[in-house]
Amino acid sequence: MSGGNFFEDFRLGQVFEHAPSRKLTEGDAAVYKAIYGSLFESETLDQLLVFHTVFGMSVGDVSLNAVANLGYAECRFLQPVLPGTRLRAVSQVIGLKENSDRKTGIVYVRTRGFADGAVEALTFARWVMVRKRNESAPAPETVVPELARAVAAPHAPGGCESFAVGQKIDHVDGTTIAEAEHAMATRLFNNTARVHFNQYTESKGRFGKRLVYGGHVISIARALSFNGLEGTDLEAINGGRHAAPVFAGDTIFAWSEVLDVQGAALRLRTRATKDLPCDAFPETDGVVLDLDYWAVLRR
C-alpha cells in the first residue's frame, strides 16, 4: 500500500478487499466514549464508531491520495454490531470522472462492512477527489453513479409528538478539539490518511497544520445533539458534506432541523459550525459540516 492508489489506478467495477480487518471491542467503545462523550446509550457499538472504522479501513486503498472527501450517500446501518466483532471492509469502484484540469479525478466507491466476515452491517457510497500520479495518463470513460438523495425512511411505528417538520434545535454546547483527541480517534479507526498525523510535513503544506478527519466532526456533532435529540438512534445517513476544514483548537457547535417525520422516524439535517454558537441557526457562515440523516425515536 506504500504510496496508495492514484486516479489512473482505479478501474470501474474494481473491488478492494481492505486489509487488515479490525476487531472492535469494549475497549474501543471506551476510547470512543472518552473522545466524544456521547450520551446516546446502547449495548451495541455506536453506529458512528462502526462507520468510521469501516471508512478508515478503506482509506489505504481508496483515499490515501485524496485531495478532498467530497461526500457520502446511501449509508445504512443494517445490523447492530456488538463488542467483540471483527469487521471486514470491501469497496467497489462505482464511478470515475476525470476533472477538466486533468490533474485529478473523482472516484466513487461503495463500501461495505461485514461483521465477523459474513453479515453485512453497514453500506455507504462516497466520492473523493484523487490526484493523478501522471497527468498525461489517459482519462477513463466517465461514469457517474445515480445515488439516492435520501435513504427510504426507516420503518418505525409510533410517533414523534415532540418534533415537527421545520423545527430547529440548538444543541447549545461546544467542544474544543485537541490535537491528541482527533489523532487518537483517527488511529482508532485505522485511518492512515497522512494529513491528520504529521505536523512536520503539514506545516509546509496547504493549511500549514494538520487537518482534522471530517468524521471526527460528525461524531462531535452527533454527541452534542444529545442535548435536544436524547432518545434517538441513528439509523441511516442520507448525505454529508464537509463545508470547511477543521483544525485542533477549533470549537465545534451544532444545530439540527427536522426535515421529515415518518412515524417514529425523524429525518434531520445537522449543521456543525466552528467557533460560532448555533443559537441563531447559521445556515452557511461558520458551517463546517452539513449532515442529513434518519434517526428513530426509541420507545
Add this chain to the structure above:
Amino acid sequence: MSGGNFFEDFRLGQVFEHAPSRKLTEGDAAVYKAIYGSLFESETLDQLLVFHTVFGMSVGDVSLNAVANLGYAECRFLQPVLPGTRLRAVSQVIGLKENSDRKTGIVYVRTRGFADGAVEALTFARWVMVRKRNESAPAPETVVPELARAVAAPHAPGGCESFAVGQKIDHVDGTTIAEAEHAMATRLFNNTARVHFNQYTESKGRFGKRLVYGGHVISIARALSFNGLEGTDLEAINGGRHAAPVFAGDTIFAWSEVLDVQGAALRLRTRATKDLPCDAFPETDGVVLDLDYWAVLRR
C-alpha cells in the same frame, strides 16, 4: 435537560433518576489507567472511577448551572464494582438555601449509585452553588442538612504499624495536566458541565480558559499518593473541598497527613497543590484540593 435546572427549579425532597445509565467496562478502566496511571491494584474498578461516573451522571440534572462545587461529605463505597456493571444514579434534594445576593442558592443533594440496577454501590452528599434563572423568583424555605464531619471508621482488624497519627507523607512526584487528558476523563465520566469542554465560550468567561473538573485533581492526587500509601484501599470520603481552580498546564503535587488510625484503617487528609512541590507540606499556599478520607491497609 437542554438548559439544566436553576436554583428555583429545585424542591426539597425532589428525586432525580439520572439518565442515561452507564455501563463501566475493562475499556473504561484502561482509559482511566492511561489518564491517571494509578498503581493501586485491584480486580474491581477503581473506586474513584465509580465515584466520578455516578457524580458525572448527576451533573445534567443537578449542577449544569452551578457556579461552584462547594463540597462533598458522607461518601461511602458500599460494594466493589466489577467491570461490566451498569451503573444507575439517583439524587435527592436534601437541602436548599438561597444566598443573600438572591442571584444564587445552595442545593444539597444525596446521590446514590446502583450497580446493575439494584445493589447500592456508592452514596455521597454534595452541595453546589447554583444560579437562579430569575432573580425575583421566591426563595424556598431554608433547610441545611446535618452532614457528618466524618464517616465512621471502616471495620478493619489488624494494625498500621508503619503509620502514626500526625505523620506527614510527601508523595514527591508531580503530574502536569494536558487539555486532552482532563477533557477525555470528564467525558468518560458522563460529566457534561460546559466549562470543561468549550474553549471558545470560556475564553470570554470567568477564567479566560477551560476549567478542569475538580474530580480530575482528586484522581491525580490519589494516584500520586501510591508513593507512600501503596497497599491501601480507598474506603470512604469524609469530605472534600476544591480550594482553587485548576487549568490545563498546571502541575499537581500532593502530600498526606495521617489524621487517625483505627486497626488497619487510616484516616488521611490529602492536600494537592499546583505548581508547588510538597516537600514542605504546604497547608494553604498553592493548595487546590483538601480531601479527608478513610483507607484500609490491605493484608
Add this chain to the structure above:
Amino acid sequence: MSGGNFFEDFRLGQVFEHAPSRKLTEGDAAVYKAIYGSLFESETLDQLLVFHTVFGMSVGDVSLNAVANLGYAECRFLQPVLPGTRLRAVSQVIGLKENSDRKTGIVYVRTRGFADGAVEALTFARWVMVRKRNESAPAPETVVPELARAVAAPHAPGGCESFAVGQKIDHVDGTTIAEAEHAMATRLFNNTARVHFNQYTESKGRFGKRLVYGGHVISIARALSFNGLEGTDLEAINGGRHAAPVFAGDTIFAWSEVLDVQGAALRLRTRATKDLPCDAFPETDGVVLDLDYWAVLRR
C-alpha cells in the same frame, strides 16, 4: 519505593519482584491502538505493549534514578499474551560498573515477564546509568555481562522473496507526538519515571521540558513500518539504542534496512528520526532510535 534505588543500593545477583502486577485487557489494547495506530493484526496483545508494560513495572525498582537508558539486548517474546492476562515482572542485577566520575554507575538487569504468574512470556536485558545517592559510597566490583549481539534467528520455514539483504525501506509517513499521547501511553505501561509527567520540575531541568519515554518512539517506529513491512510479526529485539532525546511536538519518521534473511525470518534495523523524512535513509543525522530486531513473515 519512595525515592527509588540509587547506584550503591544495587547488588550483583539481587532480585526484584516488581509490584504491583498488571493485568492487560482489551481495554489496554484499545488505548494502545489509539495512541500508536499500529495496523499489525493479531488476536494476541501487541508484543510492544507487553514489552513496555514489563519494562514499566521494573522502573520503580531499577531506573527511577536513571540518568539515561543505555540499551536493550536479548529480548525474546516467548509466548503470545492474550487479553485478560495478568503480568508479573522480575528483574535480576546481572552487572554493575561504577563510572569514573564516581557520581553514577551502570546497572545491568535481566527482566522477565510472567503471564498469569507462571509462564515466561518475555525476557530482556537492559542497562541504565543510575545516579549515586552518595558520591563517597564505595564502588562495587565491576561485572559487565556478556550479552549476545543478536538473538538466534527465529525458526521460520518458508521464504521472504520480496526482501533481500541490504534492502532499504522508507516507511514514508510521520507521526507528531502530543504531550497527552506519550504521557497516557507511559502511564498505561505502569512506568513512573518522573521526567515524563512533570512539566513544572522539568522546566527547570536538563532539557527544560518533559522527556518522551524512549519506548514510545519504538512503538511509533514499528507502527509506521507497517507501510513496507505489513504481514510481519515482531519476534525478538537484538538491541536498541536511543540516540537523542525526543519531546512532544517532534515528528517521528522511520526507515528499515534488511540485515539478514533466514527462511521467513527477517533481521531488520529500523532507524527513527525526528523532524526529518527518511527518503534519503539517514544513518546518523536526526536519528533518535536505532533498533535491531527479528520479524517473521506471516504465511
